[in-house]
Amino acid sequence: MSLVIRTLRDTRECTNSGIFTAYGTQKAAFEAEINPVFEKIETVISQTNALGRLPLWEGYQDLKNYGRKIGKNAKRSIFQVRTGEEICRFYTWLVVKMRPKSVVEFGAALGASGMYWLAGLTICDSGMLHSFEPNSAWCPIARRNFAAIGERFVLTEGTFEANSSLIESEADITLIDAIHTRQFVLDQFEIVKSVSRPGALVIFDDINFSPDMKDCWQEIANVGDFPGVWQLGNRVGIVELS
Ligand SMILES: C[S@@+](CC[C@H](N)C(=O)[O-])C[C@H]1O[C@@H](n2cnc3c(N)ncnc32)[C@H](O)[C@@H]1O
Numbered sequence: 637m638s639l640v641i642r643t644l645r646d647t648r649e650c651t652n653s654g655i656f657t658a659y660g661t662q663k664a665a666f667e668a669e670i671n672p673v674f675e676k677i678e679t680v681i682s683q684t685n686a687l688g689r690l691p692l693w694e695g696y697q698d699l700k701n702y703g704r705k706i707g708k709n710a711k712r713s714i715f716q717v718r719t720g721e722e723i724c725r726f727y728t729w730l731v732v733k734m735r736p737k738s739v740v741e742f743g744a745a746l747g748a749s750g751m752y753w754l755a756g757l758t759i760c761d762s763g764m765l766h767s768f769e770p771n772s773a774w775c776p777i778a779r780r781n782f783a784a785i786g787e788r789f790v791l792t793e794g795t796f797e798a799n800s801s802l803i804e805s806e807a808d809i810t811l812i813d814a815i816h817t818r819q820f821v822l823d824q825f826e827i828v829k830s831v832s833r834p835g836a837l838v839i840f841d842d843i844n845f846s847p848d849m850k851d852c853w854q855e856i857a858n859v860g861d862f863p864g865v866w867q868l869g870n871r872v873g874i875v876e877l878s
Contacts, residue, residue, distance in 0.1 A: 639663075639722045642867045644857055650864035651835045652876050655733045659726065666729055670755070673785070674725060677751045680781050684714045684746050693771035695795075701817045703846025718748035719813065719841065723868055727811070730837070731756025736763045736808030740831070742796035742824075743814045744769035747781030750789065753811075758786035765789040766803045768796040797827060806833040813841035818852035825856070832877055840873040 641660070646653045667674070689711035696706045719727075731739065731753060739753045744767040757763045765788060769775040775793040782789050792799045796814065810828045812821055821840065828838055843853035853873045857865050864876035 639726055640869050641726075643865075644867060645862065645865040647863045649878065650876055652734070652837060653864055655730065656866055658733075659729060663729070666732070667725060670728065670759070673755045673759075674721075674728075674752075677724075677748075677755060677785060678721065680751065680784050681714055681718065681748055684777060684781060687713075687777070689713045689716070690746075690773055690777075691771075693774070695770060695815065699815065699817060701819070701846070701848040703816065703848065714746040714748060717745045719752075720871070723872055724749055724752035726868060727752045727839075728756040728759075730809060731763070732759055734808060734837075735760050738763060738803065738805040738807045739765045739809045739811075740767075740796075740803060740807040740828070741765065741811040741813065742768040743771075744775065744778040744782075744791060745771075745813075746774050747778035749811060749813065750778060750782055750791070751785045753809075754782055754786040754789055757788040763788060763808075764804065765791075766807075767791045768794060768799055770795045796824060800827050800831055803831050807831050807836055808833060809837045809839070811839045811841065813839075816842045816845040816849050818848045818855075821849070821852050822855075829877060834877060836877045838875050838877060840875075842871065843867075843873045844870050 641656050692710045692712055741750060744750050750767045753765045757765060769778055779791050782791060792802055812824055844850055862875040863878050866874045
């Protein structure tokens with residue numbers, strides 16, 4: 637498996653570019669060291685997948701500009717909604733290299749990406765994950781999965797927008813991985829900026845999910861005046877805040 641990291645912008649003010657450029661040469665040694673933890677997380681994910689498809693959150697009904705049709709009573713398994721393994725491993729790398737005080741993610745879904753953030757925080761023995769998930773059927777499963785990996789988390793059952801005041805320390809890294817429409821993401825990004833420190837990384841999942849999401853990422857990557865902009869494959873966009 638190989639993750640293609642593309643640098644779209646790297647200005648003199650950018651503070652995190654070394655983390656992205658070092659990954660190619662340091663990835664193999666890093667993964668060899670951490671592999672038992674990654675294997676444990678993937679075992680937990682497989683066990684969660686054995687629960688089958690579970691009901692989607694009601695907030696997915698009647699969305700405008702959503703790239704997919706969501707029927708009534710739609711259900712998904714963890715394999716269908718999780719961030720891919722290769723990208724998740726990079727998230728653990730980011731934490732180990734940045735040693736953040738605060739990682740924020742929404743949504744948690746069934747806990748896959750969150751477990752990889754937690755693996756990094758556990759290795760650092762510092763920092764907290766603040767994760768949010770409004771699906772009351774999924775959140776307890778994510779909580780159980782997180783607890784299998786580490787203690788450095790606060791998981792809130794509810795939306796990020798309604799609960800962002802619970803974030804205790806300015807965010808160093810935020811993953812926006814909730815409803816993939818331009819309007820939701822841009823509105824959430826405004827809140828993320830207000831709870832982040834300068835130099836923080838903001839990660840946008842599923843930037844090619846739909847024409848609407850492609851527009852969203854183009855707007856953020858090209859119009860926003862950010863010191864650093866990267867892409868992980870065709871799936872994830874990342875900006876460094878000024
Ligand atoms: C694609 S899944 C996230 C996958 C997860 N990050 C992973 O890699 O395992 C999207 C999740 O976002 C949740 N969600 C939707 N809107 C949200 C919001 N406003 N705040 C927090 N979570 C939200 C959904 O219920 C769903 O579980």
